[in-house]
Amino acid sequence: MAKLKLGAIEDDKPIKVAHELPAIVHRDLAAYAEILAQETGQPVQDPAKLIAPMLARFMAADRSFRKARRARQRATGGEG
Template sequence: MTKLRISAIPDSRPVKLTIELTAEIHRDLLLYVELVSGTAGEPADTVTDAARLVPLMVGRFMETDRAFQKQRHSRVARTKSAGSGPGNAL
């Protein structure tokens, strides 16, 4: 079988999570949304804006966490080396 450069198409479907925040974190999140959108003091659709902002915040947090990135790269390298041997082609 021909070995293709792309062996699998990653799952890129969004996953919906439901979380609970403390009142303090929720207030700070709403303030953050106001500051980012430049609408401090004006009413905004904060639920939609906060829901769009949280994934960006979580993603940025994980991107800048050096210990996480080190473990992630190590795991990806192990997975790739385990699947690259003869007889493991898809």
């Protein structure tokens, strides 16, 4: 079985964002949801729910983003 980059999806208070996806991206997202459900044993009712954790994982893995964000936080003295 494939080792996917995402694990089980945690519930969190959502912020609604509307965005159109190309059909091929939606098909891939649906396929990813099916494989993830097989791997984790937890069905994914709505493949769109994978978008947020995928984006979070992408940003967490982006070293340049993390470095720039830390520098920005130090410069502003805040969390943002």
